[in-house]
Amino acid sequence: MIDFGSGRFAPSPTGDLHVGNLRTALASWLDCRSRGAPWLVRFEDLDQAVATVEAGERQLQQLAALGMEPDVQPLWQSRQPDRYTSPIDSLVASGRTYPCYCSRREIREAIAAAVNAPNGPESGLYPGTCAALGSSERARRAQFRPPALRFRSDQPAVDFHDDNFGAQSFMVDDFVIRRNDGVPAYNLVVVVDDNAAAVGSVVRADDLLSSTARQILVGEALGYPVPRYAHVPLVVNADGVRLSKRDRSITLDDLAADGVSAGEVLERLAVSMGVAAVGERPSAADLVDRWGSVHVTGWRNTWPLVAT
Numbered sequence: 001m002i003d004f005g006s007g008r009f010a011p012s013p014t015g016d017l018h019v020g021n022l023r024t025a026l027a028s029w030l031d032c033r034s035r036g037a038p039w040l041v042r043f044e045d046l047d048q049a050v051a052t053v054e055a056g057e058r059q060l061q062q063l064a065a066l067g068m069e070p071d072v073q074p075l076w077q078s079r080q081p082d083r084y085t086s087p088i089d090s091l092v093a094s095g096r097t098y099p100c101y102c103s104r105r106e107i108r109e110a111i112a113a114a115v116n117a118p119n120g121p122e123s124g125l126y127p128g129t130c131a132a133l134g135s136s137e138r139a140r141r142a143q144f145r146p147p148a149l150r151f152r153s154d155q156p157a158v159d160f161h162d163d164n165f166g167a168q169s170f171m172v173d174d175f176v177i178r179r180n181d182g183v184p185a186y187n188l189v190v191v192v193d194d195n196a197a198a199v200g201s202v203v204r205a206d207d208l209l210s211s212t213a214r215q216i217l218v219g220e221a222l223g224y225p226v227p228r229y230a231h232v233p234l235v236v237n238a239d240g241v242r243l244s245k246r247d248r249s250i251t252l253d254d255l256a257a258d259g260v261s262a263g264e265v266l267e268r269l270a271v272s273m274g275v276a277a278v279g280e281r282p283s284a285a286d287l288v289d290r291w292g293s294v295h296v297t298g299w300r301n302t303w304p305l306v307a308t
């Protein structure tokens with residue numbers, strides 16, 4: 001068994017976990033348990049407008065209800081905001097960043113106007129408006145707006161291997177690593193925190209596949225080893241749309257009220273992943289030896305995940 005180091009589940013503590021979140025957590029937990037590696041929980045709570053400690057504590061209880069408990073105390077990003085300062089400073093010092101004074105609207109307009117840009121207006125990629133501003137123009141624009149900080153990608157596309165989805169290639173723009181309110185941005189904090197916790201195996205939902213390209217670039221610029229990536233499919237509703245708070249009966253509390261126990265939820269998740277049979281009622285620990293590695297081909301991804 002290859003030693004990839006720790007793995008993690010990194011939810012935003014903004015509400016109860018739903019069955020899709022729980023399945024992603026289970027995949028990450030099984031990845032770690034099957035390798036004898038530590039499993040960590042990290043709360044991505046830097047956006048203090050929506051994250052709460054209460055929601056995080058409830059999420060830990062929901063993970064525990066399915067048999068998943070982290071091996072060390074969970075990390076709350078907001079409690080150690082200074083951990084991102086020195087990585088950002090080193091990227092600035094090495095010339096890999098520039099300040100961006102654009103408002104959201106200016107970025108939208110610049111993208112729409114970038115018909116001659118290599119990526120065209122459909123890409124939605126930041127067209128580099130502020131990449132080459134002179135110092136006097138920066139000083140002028142700073143009077144109106146504090147800047148965000150962008151990472152200079154220096155390349156149009158990033159290729160990488162995903163253990164489930166195979167060869168990947170994504171266009172990358174110069175993306176924000178510190179927002180203009182001073183809060184470190186997602187694609188920076190993920191990389192810093194994974195490296196600090198020796199996370200070498202990133203098992204997470206496939207809506208983050210395209211972010212992986214950006215995170216690899218930041219990690220390489222910081223001199224970090226690139227982790228192994230294994231993205232897993234999202235659970236979707238009957239319309240094929242990823243589950244969200246608009247969908248009913250997808251949290252453990254709601255399902256319990258409908259007479260569906262946590263044990264039955266775990267069974268449905270396990271059946272959908274091809275590691276249990278209907279009616280078997282396995283514990284999470286029962287699934288570890290069946291995991292081996294992640295094989296997402298053939299997973300059933302539409303809630304309620306079992307044939308009805």
Ligand SMILES: [Zn+2]
Nearest residue numbers: 100101102130
């Ligand atoms: Zn800009």
